[in-house]
Amino acid sequence: MEWLLAPATAAAASTLRGELTAFLRRHAEESDVVDDAGLVVSELLGNAVEHAGGPIWVTLDWSASRPELVVHDLGPTFDVGKLTLPTGDSVRGRGLWLVSQLATDLDVVAKRDVGKRIGTVLPLTRRVERSIDPPRREVNPLPALDEAGPTGFGRESFLRALVVELARTAENSTGPASAEQTVAQVGATVGGQMEEEYRRAREVVGRLTVDQITDCYLRLKAAINGDFYVISADEERIVLGNRRCPFGDTVRRAPALCRMTSSVFGGIAARNHGDAVVLLDERIAVGDPECRVTVLLGEAARKNPGGHHYRQHG
Template identity: 50%
Template sequence: MTWEDVLPVDWFLDRHDRRVPTALRRDNRDYLARHSSASADQLADAELIAEEMLANAIDHSDGPIWVSLEWSGPHPVLTVRDMGATFALPEQVPDTAQHRGRGLWLISQLAPEFSVAARRVGKAVESVLPVARPIEPIDPPRHTVNPLPHLSEAAPRGAFGRESFLRALVVQLANAVEVQQGPDAAQRAIAQVAVDIGGQVELEYRQATEISGAALSAEQIADCVVRLKTAIGGSFRVVEVTDERIVLVNGQCPFGPEVQLSPSLCRMTTSVFGGIAARNTGRAAVTLEERIALGDPGCRVVIHLGDAAANATRAHHYTAAP
């Protein structure tokens, strides 16, 4: 099984730790500098855009904030999601005497594309950054969130429960690989583990349903992945199945609400789903349209099947091994 690493890299931003935005902005600039031929002015513009987007989310929203960086095309796309109300983009130069609106107007002048969209809960502010690179594998910036169980998660007898323990185990192993071998190795390790698990899940499904040899149909792929997620505590259900795609929704993450502190765990879902689908249709792509890990009230996952996967954007792409 092979895959292309084009899913956004995600961070949870702790609004109460003022050091985090500065560190994230610096990491973002270094990341852009490593993987582009941008000039110093272009990098400075990209850093200023990131700074203003983060400041806007911190100053004009309440609750958690998530930052995503996606670079599957020539230009990177930075997205900041928060729980605040949406707003209209400024159409003219704001009054210099006003406190609000100047940062957004500045972004609109520096960014090739800039938009804001309401979500079912909160909003997403998105900017294309003014740097470019050849389309090739790149290493994502480091994660800054501590995934270890919070002390408040301890049971009355003093031990951590299974859910918090296993969550910490998975994420800490990924972090250890990142420290020792680099962030790209960590991302691929998570994907590889998930693909392997998905293969075993498929074998169990075939045994339980007495399906052998033939490729699973779209309906059977959907049934297989729902069976898996139900077994580990999710609540996925199918809302659409065609020869080209499967659409599933979910109202409960198996990792619990703490997944919002480690949104990269969604990589497990994309790789399990994508691996099973690609083995049976030749190729697949998985798009996460809504995610509990990013503050949405539920998850909405689209699995693109076969040739339809080629046109999927902002997705993980999987190809069956020869």
């Protein structure tokens, strides 16, 4: 789940802190440490509001047993190794030091252009819930194969399919992860149809090779006005960069749409290599200058506990 604070005010941070804490309380196995987790959220948001001076993106990823909280901002970075308990009556720096004591794996990474990414793992475990890795629907797939042009499906067909499938899935979705679940379902369905279009255009039969999967990714993203390029590709992983989001600047106000890329890429990779994990390493949606997406294949995916996991259905 993801949120954007713009403008990033103390009041907006307080509201989000309450929403996040309530979500953690509903789904955590341990109720006695939820307030500690809420304090971590409060301190990281407060630090960003005070020092960033711009928009703040917040992500909560609970795909593993413990939730990972990530805060992106455009403010100055700091060195985690130098966090110490302030002496005397000083309060500056006390909040981040407290975060380092209550949470684990506190990590600060400077963005390539401006700003930073602060990530930490909250001291909670989640009750077991149903998976949101959806199978591709085989009935009435959208868009139709005949709508593809010389370079693949165009933006109009893609966006129409997006809206239709979002509405269809939302009608049957409940729970706090419904938005992300909806986008994942749309990606699984539309991505599968895009793979079929690619196979027809390239006259491919059987399992797609790594080079063909990479070519398929580039083809489908170029058709919807993305600007993806290959950084590296081998039998274990495909790494792509992207200079332009197909959704334009709107994606900064709806970072959950990045799950579309994850679901499309992960579904295609899993259908051809059994298992796949998609890591959204950098995203325009949260203030990075470009996107960077890593797709792990087969055994490499099975060994990786993070990211978004996909498997071959049927």
